[in-house]
Ligand SMILES: Cc1ncc(COP(=O)(O)OP(=O)(O)O)c(N)n1
């Protein structure tokens with residue numbers, strides 16, 4: 001065995017011969033060798049590690065496939081792992097990957113010696129702890145992250161947040177970590193945004209690579225597929241929560257940035273197209289509000305058009321208000337497509353505390369796509385935080401609110417790595433580092449249904465500007481705009497009840513001027 005290498009784990013290809021597409025017309029070699037030509041294309045596209053995984057062949061065939069795979073990998077100087085079969089790894093002087101039910105890693109080390117690389121599959125923080133105590137593995141394959149057709153007898157699906165818990169246990173250890181299970185261009189943005197685990201030192205433990213089977217094996221263009229996966233891994237999330245150094249921002253500076261965003265809208269410099277997948281109670285109001293501010297709404301709950309729409313839109317707004325299985329499916333598809341196209345996603349978890357079904361739906365959604373901003377009332381933010389201090393009644397939050405709302409909002413934002421905006425008499429907004437309050441608005445907002453959803457629609461259209469000031473300022477700008485417009489509407493002589501207020505609010509959004517926000521904003525850093 002040559003001295004132990006230190007591989008680049010960024011794109012780890014686990015082979016899957018049974019998934020290969022038929023050879024293209026341009027391929028003239030023997031059909032049984034197409035696997036090797038396909039592999040070579042993937043290596044040209046940027047695969048950095050290969051594992052031979054053959055589940056249904058006998059020892060002789062496994063050995064032959066592995067031997068020929070090694071010849072190709074050697075040409076590209078890429079390390080080769082053998083899945084499960086330590087004997088084959090030994091015979092070919094290859095590295096080895098074992099799962100929890102295979103030969104124990106300690107024995108594999110004894111058999112392969114100190115210069116072999118050993119990978120171990122891990123599904124839970126407890127399994128991670130055992131691997132660390134043993135001190136044998138060079139890397140862990142954490143998963144399955146998402147559901148996949150590729151593997152039978154799949155362990156429990158972790159979701160990006162389950163993977164984060166494993167990485168938290170791994171901490172600052174030298175052991176590398178790759179993620180596996182359902183890793184595709186649509187899921188990668190969410191994976192990269194959500195998996196980094198906070199460390200006691202203040203930094204984050206991130207993944208060292210992505211492990212894929214079908215994303216490459218089933219592709220008719222393996223070089224392009226590999227290149228896309230590699231580029232996505234190397235690229236930072238398209239719309240990070242902290243695109244501005246919010247630590248250094250004063251309330252006055254944030255107001256000025258919010259004013260500038262409103263100016264861009266009102267001058268028609270940009271007209272964001274916002275895709276709403278929302279509840280049928282507020283749909284008309286939120287569409288009109290979006291138009292009134294100078295943006296365009298498109299209301300569509302079709303999973304079929306979501307991928308195409310995601311190329312056209314400026315922002316996606318997901319609202320749990322009247323969620324059904326079909327709508328949740330559409331939201332997940334649209335969310336993943338928006339991530340893939342670098343479009344911000346705003347999530348309003350309406351009534352998430354009300355039922356287990358809504359809790360599961362919110363968790364499903366947050367595991368499927370990366371959200372830039374969560375906007376909810378105290379009951380909803382409490383439920384997402386796992387707190388019972390504030391109760392919800394249906395979709396409404398009841399009671400006095402949190403003792404320390406700023407900390408609740410900041411903690412959730414830091415945990416989920418996004419911006420959290422909690423609306424109420426006082427609004428709280430945090431990016432996980434700093435928190436601000438907004439004390440604008442009027443009691444009339446509580447008297448109409450859907451005022452929280454309208455606030456989310458306002459946040460979404462500002463996020464749709466995709467301005468360099470980032471999602472934190474977009475969230476503040478959206479809440480300031482709707483609350484200042486509501487204050488102005490409340491002073492209108494024609495307002496004498498909820499219905500006239502509702503109409504006056506849309507008018508006030510239409511007539512709102514940047515200087516109204518500048519002169520009325522009650523924004524404070526807390
Ligand atoms: C990189 C990587 N991670 C995890 C696995 C899964 O291994 P295992 O749990 O042993 O399941 P099988 O692959 O043997 O079905 C892997 N192969 N590679």
Ligand SMILES: Cc1ncsc1CCOP(=O)(O)O
Pocket residue numbers: 014143144145147148149150151180181182183211212213214215
């Ligand atoms: C081998 C393995 N281990 C956990 S999930 C999985 C299969 C991953 O396949 P795909 O990348 O096609 O989802």
